[in-house]
Structure formats: C-alpha cells, structure tokens
Amino acid sequence: MLAWSLVAGGAEGKIEALKSDLNFFTDASGSQLKAGVNSNRLAAFKSELLKTVAAGLLDGSHDRTYRAAGYAAFPSPRELGKTLKLGDGFSRYENITGMHLEAGEHVVLVGPTSGRKLSLLIPDWMRKPPEGIEPTKDPNGWGLHKQEVELQEGVNVIQVKKGGNVYVSYFDDDAGHAPKVVVHFPTGRVNGFFDASKQTNEDWDRLLDQAVSPIMDARGKHIQVAYPVEWFKVYTRGKGVELIRNYDAMLNHHYTLMGLVKYDKVPRNRILARVNFNYYMFRDGDGVAYLGNKGTMRMVADPAVVIAGDPCWGFSHEVGHVLQMRPQMNWGGLGEVSNNLFSLYTVGKMGNPSRLKAQKNYASARENIIGANPQKSYLAEKDVFNRLVPFWQLHLYFSKNGRPDFYADVMEEMRRRPDAGKGNDAIRNQFEFVRICCDVARLDLTDFFARWGFFWVGELEVNDYGKYRYTITQDMVDETRAAIAAKKYPQPREDITLVEE
Numbered sequence: 001m002l003a004w005s006l007v008a009g010g011a012e013g014k015i016e017a018l019k020s021d022l023n024f025f026t027d028a029s030g031s032q033l034k035a036g037v038n039s040n041r042l043a044a045f046k047s048e049l050l051k052t053v054a055a056g057l058l059d060g061s062h063d064r065t066y067r068a069a070g071y072a073a074f075p076s077p078r079e080l081g082k083t084l085k086l087g088d089g090f091s092r093y094e095n096i097t098g099m100h101l102e103a104g105e106h107v108v109l110v111g112p113t114s115g116r117k118l119s120l121l122i123p124d125w126m127r128k129p130p131e132g133i134e135p136t137k138d139p140n141g142w143g144l145h146k147q148e149v150e151l152q153e154g155v156n157v158i159q160v161k162k163g164g165n166v167y168v169s170y171f172d173d174d175a176g177h178a179p180k181v182v183v184h185f186p187t188g189r190v191n192g193f194f195d196a197s198k199q200t201n202e203d204w205d206r207l208l209d210q211a212v213s214p215i216m217d218a219r220g221k222h223i224q225v226a227y228p229v230e231w232f233k234v235y236t237r238g239k240g241v242e243l244i245r246n247y248d249a250m251l252n253h254h255y256t257l258m259g260l261v262k263y264d265k266v267p268r269n270r271i272l273a274r275v276n277f278n279y280y281m282f283r284d285g286d287g288v289a290y291l292g293n294k295g296t297m298r299m300v301a302d303p304a305v306v307i308a309g310d311p312c313w314g315f316s317h318e319v320g321h322v323l324q325m326r327p328q329m330n331w332g333g334l335g336e337v338s339n340n341l342f343s344l345y346t347v348g349k350m351g352n353p354s355r356l357k358a359q360k361n362y363a364s365a366r367e368n369i370i371g372a373n374p375q376k377s378y379l380a381e382k383d384v385f386n387r388l389v390p391f392w393q394l395h396l397y398f399s400k401n402g403r404p405d406f407y408a409d410v411m412e413e414m415r416r417r418p419d420a421g422k423g424n425d426a427i428r429n430q431f432e433f434v435r436i437c438c439d440v441a442r443l444d445l446t447d448f449f450a451r452w453g454f455f456w457v458g459e460l461e462v463n464d465y466g467k468y469r470y471t472i473t474q475d476m477v478d479e480t481r482a483a484i485a486a487k488k489y490p491q492p493r494e495d496i497t498l499v500e501e
Contacts, residue, residue, distance in 0.1 A: 014047065015155060015157060016046075017046035017047040017050075018047045018049065018050060018107065018155045019154065019155055020046050020047075021045050021046055021047045021050040021051070021054075022050070022109070022154065022155070024037050024041065024044075024045065024050075024054060027111045027112055027182070028109065028110060028111050028112065028153050028154040028155075029068060029109050029110060029111030029182035029183065029184045030050060030053060030068075030109040030184050030186065031064075031068035031109070031111070031182055031184045032057070033054060033057055033058070037054065038058065039055070039058055041054075042054060042055060049107060049186055049187070050186070052186075053186050063190055065098070065190075065192075066097060066098035066099055066185075066190045066191075066192060066193075067099065067184060067185050067186065067188075067190065068109075068182060068183070068184040068185070069097065069182065069183065070180040070181065070182045071095040071118075071168045071170050071180060071181055071182075071183055072095075072170070072175075072178070072180050073116065073170045073171060073172040073175040073178035074094045074095075074170065074171050074172075074175055074268060074269055075171065075172070075173065075175045075267065075268070075269060076088075076171035076172070076173060077089065077090040077091070077092065077171070077269065079173045080267055080269055084260070084265065084267070084325075084415065085325045085326060085328060085414065085415055085419075086322065086323055086324065086325060086326060087321070087322060087324070087326060088285065089271070089283070089285060089287065089321070089322035090267065090269040090270065090271060090272075090287075090322070091224050091269060091270050091271060091272035091286075091287060092121065092167075092169065092272075092286060093121060093123065093167040093169075093224065093226070093272060093286075094167070094170075094171075094224070094269065094270060095167055095168035095169070095170055096165075096167055096193045096217045096219065096224070097165075097166045097167060097168060097183070097185065097193075098190060098191055098192045098193045098217070099165070099166045099185045099188045099189070099190060099191065100163065100164065100165055100166070100188060100189045100190075100191040100212050100213040101122065101160045101163060101164070101166050101185070101187070101188040101189075102160065102163040102188070102189070103160050103161065103162055103163045104159070104160060105157065105158070105159055105160075106157070106158050106160055106185070106187040106188055107155065107156070107157055107158075107185075107186055107187050108120065108151065108156040108158060108183065108184070108185055109154065109155060109156070109183070109184040109186065110151050110152065110153050110154060110156060110181065110182070110183055110184075111153070111181055111182035111183070111184075112153060112179070112181070113152075113153045113179075113181050114178075114179050116170070116172060116178055116179070116181065117150075118150075118151045118168060118169065118170045118181060118183070119148050119149055119150045119151055119168075119169045120148065120149045120151060120158070120166055120167070120168060120169070121146050121147075121148055121166070121167040121168075121169050122146060122147040122148075122149075122160060122161075122162070122163075122164045122165070122166055122167075123144050123145070123146040123164060123165070123167070123226075124144070124145045124146065124162055124164060125144075125164065125165070125214075125215045125226055125274060125275060126214055126215065126228070126275070126277075126292075127140075127144075127145055127277065128277040129277065129278060135277060135278045135279065136278060136279055138278050141278075142276060142278040142279055142282065142284070142289070143284055143285075143286065144274065144276075144284075144286045144289075147160065147161050147162065148169070151168075151183070164213070164215075165191060165213050165215055165217060165226075166185070166188070168181075168183050175268075189212045190212070191211055191212050191213040191216070191217075192207045192210070192211070193207070193216070193217035193218065193219070194207055194216065194217070194218035194219070194240055194244070195218075195219055196218065196219070196220045196240065196241050196244035196245060196248075197220065197221065199240075199241075200241065201238050201239065201240055201241050201242075203240075204218075204236075204238075204239075204240030204241065205237055205238060205240075208229055208232055208233050208237065211229045213229070214228055214229055214230070215227070215228060215229065215275070216228075216229050216232055218240060218243070218244055219244070219270060220244035220245065220247060220248040220270075221248050221252075221270075222247070222248045222251035222252065222255070222266075222270055222271065223244060223247035223248055223251055223270055223271060223273065224270040224271070224272045224273070224287075225243075225244070225247070225272070225273045225274070225300075226272065226273075226274045226275065227273075227274070227275050227290075227292075227297065227300065227301055228275055228292055228297070231292070231294075231297035231298075231301050232301055234294075234297075234298075234301075235297065235298050235301040235302040235305075236301045236302065236303070239302075239303050242303035243301065243302075243303040243306065245303075246303045246306055246307045247273070247306065247315075249307070249350070250306075250307065250312065250315060250316060250319075250346050250350065251271060251319065253342075253345060253346040253349045253350070254316070254319060254320070254323055254342045254345075254346060256345075256408065257341065257342060257345045257346075257407050257408065258323060258325075258342075258407065258408065258411045259405070259407070259408030259409065259410075259411045259412040259415075261408075262405055262408045262409075262412070263408070263412050265415075271287055271288070271319055271322060272286060272287030272288070273287060273288045273289075273290065273300065273315070274286070274287060274288070274289050274290070275289070275290060275291075275292040275297075276289035276290065276291060276292065277291065277292050278291075279291060280296060281296070281314050281318065282318070283318040283319075283321045283322065287322075288315065288318040288319060288322075299311040299314070300315070307350045307351075308350075308352060309352060312346065312347045312350050312352055313343050313347050313352075313355065316342050316343040316345075316346040316347060317339060317340060317342075317343045319342065320338075320339030320340060320341070320342035320343055321339045323339070323342060324338050324339050325338075325411060325414055325415075327419050327421070327422055327426045327429050328414040328417075328419050328420075328429050328432070328433070329411070329414065329429075329433065331426035331427060331429045331430055331468075332379075332426055332427075332462045332464045332466070332468030332470070333379040333387070333462040333464050333468065334387075334464070335464040335465050336384040336464075337384050337387045337388050337391065338391065340384075340385075340388050341388070341391055341392065341395070341407065343355070344356065344388075344392055344395075345395070354501045355385070356385060356388065356389060356392060356500075356501075357500060357501050359385060361383070361385045361386055361388070361389055362389055362500045364383065364386055365378075365381070365383075365385075365386035365387075365389035365390075366389075366497065368381055368383070368386055369381050369386065369452060369453055370451050370452065370453075370497060372453075375453060375456060376453055376456060377453040377454070377456035377460060377472075378390060378452050378453045378454070379453075379460060379462050379470075380453070380456075380460065389452075390448070390449075390452040390454075390497070393448075393496050393497065393499045393500075394406060394407075394437065394445075394496065395407055396499045396500070396501065397492065397494075397496045397499045398441065400499070401493070403441070406440065406441065409440045410433075410436055410437060410440050413436050413439070413440060414433075414436060417432070417436075419432075420432040423468075424468055424469050424470060424471075426468065427460075427468075427470040427471075427472060427476075428476070430454060431454075431476055431477075431479075431480045434446070434449050434454055434480055434484075435480060435483055435484060437449075438484045438487070438489060439487070441489075441492075442487075442489055443489050443490060443491065443492050444484055444485070444487075444489040444490065444491055444492075445484075445492065445496070446480075446481055446484055446485075447491070448492070448495075448496045448497060451497050452497065455477045455480075455481075456472060457472050457473060457474050457477060458472060459471055459472075460472060
C-alpha cells in the first residue's frame with residue numbers, strides 16, 4: 001500500500017503538488033505517463049505519492065489491472081425498471097474495482113468525465129447486529145449500509161470511515177453513449193475480483209488465497225456475488241467458474257420465461273447476491289441476501305447445491321420478486337404468486353421436481369377454488385401456491401402444445417401496453433391479463449379463467465404487503481368477455497384446469 005497523508009506539509013500544499021504532478025501524465029487519472037517521461041524526470045515530481053506511481057509505471061510494478069481501470073456506465077436500475085416494467089432491484093455495485101480501502105485518508109484520481117456524475121460506494125458487507133441484540137431485531141435494520149463519496153475529475157482526497165471493498169457508481173439513462181471513465185487508486189490495497197468470463201479456477205483460488213478483504217467479489221454475465229472469503233474457501237475452492245456459471249444459468253431461465261431472451265432485451269445490469277447477518281434469506285433494494293453462517297453459505301457457495309432443491313427455489317423465488325412485472329403481473333394478491341412462476345420454471349429447467357406436484361396443490365386448488373360453493377375468486381384463496389396453479393397451468397398447456405414461449409410473448413405484450421390501473425384499481429390488470437393471454441394464444445380462454453374465479457363479481461379485500469380493496473363489477477367482466485368473443489377465437493383442445501406435470 002502506498003503511503004499518503006495530508007498531515008505533513010499541509011493539506012493545500014500536498015493537493016497542489018498532486019495537481020502539478022498530473023502534468024507528467026496523459027490525463028487527470030494519472031494512469032499513463034506522457035511520452036518522454038523517464039526515470040531521469042522523477043526528481044522533478046513534487047508529490048512522493050505520484051513519484052512512486054510514476055516509478056512503478058516505468059518499471060512495471062504498479063498494478064494496471066485493478067488500481068487504474070476504465071469504467072463503463074450502466075443503465076440506472078430505476079430507469080431499467082421503467083423500461084422493463086419491473087422494480088429497481090438490479091445491482092448498485094456493478095463496477096467492481098477490486099480495491100480495498102482501509103479506514104482513513106485516500107487519494108482517488110479520476111480521468112475525463114465529460115460532465116458525467118460518478119461516486120464511490122464502500123458498503124459494509126460484514127455489518128453485524130450489536131452484541132446482545134437478536135439479529136432479526138437489529139435497530140439498524142437488515143439492509144446494506146454504505147458510505148458514498150462523490151467524485152470529481154482530477155484529484156479527490158477522501159476520508160474512508162470504515163474500510164471495505166470499493167465500487168464505482170456510474171449510472172446513466174443514456175449509458176450507451178456515455179464514455180468510459182478511468183478511476184485510479186494510488187492508495188489502498190489490491191483485493192482483486194473474479195470475472196468468470198475471463199478467468200479460470202486457478203485464478204479463483206489465487207484470489208482467495210491472496211485476499212486482503214473478508215469479502216470476495218465475483219461476477220458472471222447476469223450475476224454478481226459478494227460472499228465471505230472464509231466460506232468460499234470451504235465450499236468453492238477450485239469451483240469458482242462452476243458457481244458463477246450455475247447462477248448465470250438460473251438467471252438466463254428467468255429471462256427466457258419473461259421474454260427478454262426472445263426479444264433481445266436482456267439487461268447488461270446484473271443482480272446482486274450478498275451476505276447478511278440478520279436473516280436467513282431475503283430480497284431488498286440491493287438484491288438477494290443470505291445469512292453468513294455455515295449452513296446457508298453452503299447453499300449459495302457450493303455450485304452443486306445452489307441449483308438443487310430448496311437453494312434453487314429460494315434464489316429463484318427472491319430474484320422472481322425483482323423480475324415481477326409491476327403492476328401488470330403483480331396486482332394485489334400476486335405478491336407471492338407471480339414471482340413463483342420463475343421459481344417453478346427455473347427449478348424445473350435445472351432438473352428439480354415440481355413443488356406444486358409434490359405439495360398436491362393441483363387437487364387442493366381445484367377443491368378450494370373451483371369447487372367452492374359459492375364460487376370465489378382465486379384471490380380469496382389463502383394458500384399462495386394454490387393461487388399459483390392457474391397461472392402455471394397456462395405454461396404447462398402451451399408448452400405441451402408447442403408454445404413454450406407463451407409467457408415470453410405475454411410479458412412482451414405487457415411491456416408494450418400501459419398498465420390498466422394501480423392501487424385499489426390494480427384489479428383491472430387482471431382483466432387485461434386475460435385479454436392478452438387470449439390474444440397471444442389466439443384461443444378463447446374465458447371458460448378456464450371463469451372456473452378459476454377471474455370473473456368473480458363483488459367486493460374483495462386482499463392483504464398482500466398492504467391492503468387492497470377491490471370492487472369487481474359485472475361491467476368489467478362483460479366488457480372483457482365481449483372483447484374476446486369479438487375475436488372469434490377457437491376453444492382450447494382440452495380442459496386446462498386439469499393440466500399437471
């Protein structure tokens with residue numbers, strides 16, 4: 001680690017020395033010397049820090065992989081959520097630097113930004129509840145705490161409150177036209193990170209053995225993980241490529257179901273999976289979090305385990321929350337339903353049995369919803385797995401009849417249309433869903449939906465992360481039925497309410 005302090009010689013003088021010495025470099029990032037700057041010119045440097053950097057660049061000892069790298073802009077999670085009609089649950093920590101800054105003062109040099117805004121993020125990955133406090137009752141919450149420092153072009157002297165891995169936050173609503181920006185860390189320590197698209201399992205093991213941080217970052221095409229080095233050493237040694245490949249495979253199945261693969265809309269942005277010390281597993285605005293203990297870490301760090309049974313379901317379920325279309329497939333009552341379309345699809349593609357089949361939900365749903373007297377809406381059914389049955393039966397039926405991309409087409413059509421309503425008016429999205437399904441299938445599916453209670457009329461209160469009070473009118477039903485009848489679509493070839501795996 002290169003030494004640095006503003007104490008000796010005065011802050012203003014040291015910063016001016018840094019700025020002056022940047023004239024020896026090609027730009028404000030201080031990452032490449034100008035032609036003609038050789039060892040004979042080192043005596044002219046005013047800053048010991050940049051003199052040391054220059055000497056390292058001349059003799060090849062200054063790290064060029066992590067200390068100074070160019071960072072591309074990513075679409076902002078919020079803008080991406082609007083474009084794809086999702087939440088804003090994609091990673092805020094895309095640009096992994098591989099640098100670990102200890103608490104105290106550091107210098108960060110930033111190249112030309114073309115007016116773009118960048119900042120540094122220093123998350124406290126290893127934050128634990130105060131001693132003696134039950135983890136789930138942590139007064140500081142379960143979420144990820146971080147320090148954020150705005151960056152400006154040129155010299156930045158920053159005060160790191162608590163040491164940690166560092167990330168460049170560079171998001172832009174016009175990311176495709178934003179320039180790469182070089183950010184240089186002449187101070188701090190190299191921790192490195194694993195990129196499964198470029199590195200091998202030998203690289204992975206070397207990174208674990210040389211880590212200076214308790215957390216190792218790894219990324220694939222769709223996934224980014226931040227788990228403790230100690231558990232990676234136990235469960236993932238020699239298997240880093242396989243772990244990331246398996247996460248990417250699961251996410252690719254998610255994107256296939258929702259049509260992003262078919263319609264070439266898979267985002268560059270990744271989804272983050274991280275450690276936490278409050279709760280077994282949850283999803284929040286920063287991604288998916290897993291408890292940092294032996295049992296849970298085995299579930300998420302062993303590549304053979306992460307794609308099997310409950311671990312595969314859990315990851316798919318939590319990521320499904322990120323990818324639920326809002327509100328078009330997440331009207332009140334579907335909060336713990338439409339995300340499990342992703343779970344069922346992905347666990348099946350990874351070779352696992354159907355949870356609906358194992359739990360006998362088909363029979364239970366038919367008895368509790370279709371067989372209810374008087375008839376009731378599927379939304380009035382308490383068991384969320386029973387509520388899921390009609391949605392999954394559509395996938396099963398159309399897959400069996402040569403349309404495995406049925407939901408891909410349905411969700412793409414939803415992306416093209418405005419939502420039908422929000423809040424207590426969100427139930428209108430249910431009727432829009434019925435119409436889109438019929439249009440995509442080119443079948444009259446009204447009998448199927450009627451039997452599952454989609455055309456139930458009356459007042460309905462649904463508790464789903466808040467209370468929804470729906471007024472479902474006969475006019476809504478009649479209008480939907482008439483619109484579909486006017487298309488003169490044929491009936492399906494079998495009773496879809498009986499379809500199972």
